[in-house]
Amino acid sequence: MRNNVVTFMACDSEYEKSDIIIFGAPFDGTTSFRPGTRFAPPVMRQESYGIETYSPYLNMDMEDYYFSDIGDLDLPFGNKTRCLDMIYEQTKEILNDGKKSFMFGGEHLVSYSPIKAVYEKYPDLRVIHLDAHADLREDYMEEEFSHATVIRRVWDFLGDGRIYQFGIRSGTKEEFEFAEEHTYMNMFDLSQIDEYIEELKKFPIYITVDLDVFDPSFFPGTGTPEPGGVDIKEFIEFLKKIKELNIVGADAVELSPHYDHSGISSALAVKVVREMLLVMSNK
Amino acid sequence: MRNNVVTFMACDSEYEKSDIIIFGAPFDGTTSFRPGTRFAPPVMRQESYGIETYSPYLNMDMEDYYFSDIGDLDLPFGNKTRCLDMIYEQTKEILNDGKKSFMFGGEHLVSYSPIKAVYEKYPDLRVIHLDAHADLREDYMEEEFSHATVIRRVWDFLGDGRIYQFGIRSGTKEEFEFAEEHTYMNMFDLSQIDEYIEELKKFPIYITVDLDVFDPSFFPGTGTPEPGGVDIKEFIEFLKKIKELNIVGADAVELSPHYDHSGISSALAVKVVREMLLVMSNK
């Protein structure tokens, strides 16, 4: 009859019983333009009650699966290395318990840690990366670990031909040149997934969604809005195509709720998460 | 030279002379998530002066027709039954005077009353329902009459095969199952109207537009934004297709202006109303 355990909707199963474990990583310490993603996880939980647990797109209902939202990590903002370590440890623990992890950001840098942890368990991991920005800089404002370098840091351990990027529409010339040699770079939209799908079925997959891949009209609440992005229908088509894949970990990052008073960004973020959780539950 | 009779633009004809009577029903008493639709009618009137009376889509001008905006009903918020009765009586009066009614909401529950009144005059009525949400629950939060049950309540008296739903992208599994048996459910967009148009020409039509059928990017100012909706171009194409129908009543509901400081939601709502009024004037 009363409740102040706040979980993402329909993610209140016991940890032991659950197949997918959700946690938040509210860190935005390297954000260069407009900070605020640290506020995303509690807002996503709160707003998730504005949508239904049933997806008419997938004809699946979250109530039919077991998800456990274990809350946010209590990260020491001032210590980036320590933050990344804590996220890494959390993901390790989830994987060791035989479960899949789903993380709410925070800025995109936080994705480094779960991808690393998942990679260590699944050495032939492939990463699907949706984003407006290439995130392939060698360093950014004198920092090696930054929201603008995170996929480059992932490449450091994954190596060539393992990263599939979609929706990218912003970067330096150098980043696009780097991508040409080292990643599968698919610019502007998500349509090119078709050509990779058969190949990707052979590998475990991590999918990292920088929500700014969506057009700012759909998703104004983010630090660096980049016009010309994808829409939610296109994204759901994309998800339907990858639902046969073996997705072992995922995240959705870069919601900065204070920049959108209308709340449509949060509404989109929670719908994206619902669909991603269902697609991950498919197998 | 001076004026504080505020009407929707070009709706200042005398009641007697007018073919279509506009009124507001500023009620939001059952809104579960973010209330505020009660403020919509005065905002729509005010904002309507930002657009033209001429529609380049339809090549029709509101100045060439007779519309009378008779203002808002003075509804007692605390008494839902009384509110619904007053709206019903108002619509009856308009119909008895041989005119068509057009209502500004308020939340979607208010549509119950004019549909009922119109149905009593036209027993073979068909209802076209545009919405993000199915609104087909048997009850909602222990209430039978609610914004989330309104089309189910309409079905109670209309019966099977009379309700044509478009754009629906949210609901419980049960609602979609109910629709499969009892209504014409068309999910996600408006394109399927083509297959019904010949049949619909045979009947009087009421059209109820829950404005949240539009994507939140176009229409952030609403209580329960549901990403993945239609856009205004698609809607105008839809209107062009139905302009041969005999539309005897209509409404546009669920604008909640306080949630959109930019005013684009109100701008869209008034454009939608302009086009609907012109399409209703077609015959």
Next chain:
Amino acid sequence: MRNNVVTFMACDSEYEKSDIIIFGAPFDGTTSFRPGTRFAPPVMRQESYGIETYSPYLNMDMEDYYFSDIGDLDLPFGNKTRCLDMIYEQTKEILNDGKKSFMFGGEHLVSYSPIKAVYEKYPDLRVIHLDAHADLREDYMEEEFSHATVIRRVWDFLGDGRIYQFGIRSGTKEEFEFAEEHTYMNMFDLSQIDEYIEELKKFPIYITVDLDVFDPSFFPGTGTPEPGGVDIKEFIEFLKKIKELNIVGADAVELSPHYDHSGISSALAVKVVREMLLVMSNK
């Protein structure tokens, strides 16, 4: 290390061990002007982490006391009577367990239930009422139970000379005339508390704070802002004066967070609650 039990700061003691029990009553069903107080309790919990547990005004620290925040009641919005009953039952339970209750609103109507419950335990109860509005109407928009009638409804069972009103600056002429005969009406500010303090020491006290007693400059986030109110320094002086009283129940209502994007209203509300909880802990 991780957490999604969200309580008001320093209110995470076990229920059994705690002297004061906090709960939320997120109801705004009768709000006539600008609804939204239903969102207040989770916002207050979230924002409470922006202030310290230590009060330099009272030289007291919340960490030195036992408070338990048991979350929000899950109220059926559509059913006002049922909502009031549920709040009443919750307060009864807390009182029966030998504890004091502190409630977050919601609109002011919710105060009816805990005052009733506390009165039944303490028949010689006195009520201190801080508010911009008299709330003494016999009925409002045809409703007997409303945010604008709540203190009149409390008077129905408490009777004459039991209600002490402060900061009142809005009402109908009739309300002020009623007050003259039946309550202690103190207009515009809080200074007159001095003359009642000795008398009030003899009785158990319930204090209900409609946060719109504060000037809208300090507290813009409310449904019916009424300029000319008190400030936080004046309020803290007031609290210091009543800290010798035997306060057995309390509430703080009418924060409507969506009307204040800057967050200063929530910041004030949580500071008010901290000070009230400490003053209630004084004995």
Next chain:
Amino acid sequence: MRNNVVTFMACDSEYEKSDIIIFGAPFDGTTSFRPGTRFAPPVMRQESYGIETYSPYLNMDMEDYYFSDIGDLDLPFGNKTRCLDMIYEQTKEILNDGKKSFMFGGEHLVSYSPIKAVYEKYPDLRVIHLDAHADLREDYMEEEFSHATVIRRVWDFLGDGRIYQFGIRSGTKEEFEFAEEHTYMNMFDLSQIDEYIEELKKFPIYITVDLDVFDPSFFPGTGTPEPGGVDIKEFIEFLKKIKELNIVGADAVELSPHYDHSGISSALAVKVVREMLLVMSNK
């Protein structure tokens, strides 16, 4: 039962029967910093329903008097001279009908016209001017008629020793030097009214209130917020002191509602107008 004649609250008497006539002058063509006061009159009418008709400060009720709100002038924005002429003609007409005028701005320049019209009827007129800014420049951005020069233009016809300025806290050095010789300049607050009150009783009075005289904390919704202003309590004390004066015309200008999403500026503006209308009704 229905209504779209929108008047300021309790200002719906017939013109003929009314003692005070209210009209709006929605012009902001010379605003240099943040325009938007043109939207003030309809917002003030709408928001006036959030407060009561009874003033506990003055123990007077608007319902006991006859006010007529005749709406807004339909001003051609591009033609400043024509706008000023239309406002002048409107005021003339009201005065010729033996009534007092009360105008809602618009920017402060609009006050020029009613003061001129009132002066022509009452050649020994005194003007009480409340404002943050001196408005005494000889010209502003090459314009003689501007919101920043309006009181200087009034001085052009009124001459020395007729203008009483209060609350002024911003201006060029030259303006303050001009004031020293030609007006009664009272800086920072309203307290100095006491020394003039006996003298002012001998003359007909026009009172022009630039609402930015209030501190921006109380009144953020204005074009050029100037910290350090007066509060509403101080203003009401001021009004009580001048209620014996023979106020023959008045205005309240410079509300720019789009700059204040919380609505507290509009709430203050309508309360100010209520009190001013009651004080003008005193005799």
Next chain:
Amino acid sequence: MRNNVVTFMACDSEYEKSDIIIFGAPFDGTTSFRPGTRFAPPVMRQESYGIETYSPYLNMDMEDYYFSDIGDLDLPFGNKTRCLDMIYEQTKEILNDGKKSFMFGGEHLVSYSPIKAVYEKYPDLRVIHLDAHADLREDYMEEEFSHATVIRRVWDFLGDGRIYQFGIRSGTKEEFEFAEEHTYMNMFDLSQIDEYIEELKKFPIYITVDLDVFDPSFFPGTGTPEPGGVDIKEFIEFLKKIKELNIVGADAVELSPHYDHSGISSALAVKVVREMLLVMSNK
């Protein structure tokens, strides 16, 4: 190491060395609905640092060209004629120095001056006009020179068959009739450019972009949002098609940043300007 010369990104070359000169014309004196475009130029400069200098659409980098942003003209708001003259003189100077001009508005009226200046240098000039509104009125609110008449005023000197309008979706019936005879009017979107491209290659081109041609979902921050507009992808396709043309002058107008707190309108505006500057640099 330190800097308060603020230029549009990558537009800090010396004037002499630069091929394209950027300047701002912050005037909004005739805006009828929601003013504020005067604030656009500094916001565009500031926000330009949120995007990259490299365009993946055109595979061109601003760093490879010479642009000089010479700041804003210091316009006397009150004197429209003088403002237009100053803008005209500035453009003349740029043209006389053998350079191309690019102007940030301000409201659309400011485009009159550079088009006139460019026309005087290139008498066979063609104008490409992107806009939601036809801007072809003979006069507006009694004014001949206004944001709503600007293209008609351009027609006055250019004459028939020289103006190519795209994206137009609002106007009076008379404006559309005028266009039929005197301009190339292309309604609703930008697709019809294909049929003109070969012809246009023969002439010098001025392109004036009223940013409200974009749908309000992408560009809420404007004075008169008109639903049903183009999106950024469509616009970039359009630019790619015209990149062979000899564009000798351009502008982007009608950003009103205060109406969009999320900042997506500014983000779109700066991306549009980047792409336009690169396309102008093509030859």
Next chain:
Amino acid sequence: MRNNVVTFMACDSEYEKSDIIIFGAPFDGTTSFRPGTRFAPPVMRQESYGIETYSPYLNMDMEDYYFSDIGDLDLPFGNKTRCLDMIYEQTKEILNDGKKSFMFGGEHLVSYSPIKAVYEKYPDLRVIHLDAHADLREDYMEEEFSHATVIRRVWDFLGDGRIYQFGIRSGTKEEFEFAEEHTYMNMFDLSQIDEYIEELKKFPIYITVDLDVFDPSFFPGTGTPEPGGVDIKEFIEFLKKIKELNIVGADAVELSPHYDHSGISSALAVKVVREMLLVMSNK
């Protein structure tokens, strides 16, 4: 006639000629609650044109003095130590050139560097600290250098009895205990300055103003609003009292402009800076 060198108003003198040098330090890397102060300096420059150069409080005009605003340091956000070093070096340079420095923050941590630099030149320096928060923690979230520890770090080198704190109303119990022994702690308001003024005349003074010392009603645009603060009139009285002191350096920090859409926080900040600059110019 054109300009894109943006300086704080009236701070456009040459460096060499100027007595006071203004620069910005847009760093907010350790902000724990709501980041955004990095945006303050450009906003303060822009907004400064909304107020006059003349102070009626001090009867002084900025135009009569020489100030040079040299712009913002280009700080590498990710490297806190490097940022602090750069600010330190900048201040050193200004002091070496025989001038006084005035810094715009950024978060409060940035004050560490100029205070250190000034202290090294003036070893008997006293620091006047206005703030809502004590900022005396030994460490915060595992960081020694943080906005919440900055005054403690200043104490590290200044030692006991050199820091005069005013307006403090928030902190841990430990911070207040520390203050009792090591600083002059004056809680809640600024009135106690009188008792120190004679003593302070003997020493060079640095004044650091955390703008959150103002009540959130006056200054909502800050990261951690703390109700119960000072107002601008009180602050100006304070300044008048200290104008005889030998102020050799100063700063104003913690404006976070994105949290205040009305702009009143920026308006207050620029007025505060004007008055501080004038008081520093007094000798």
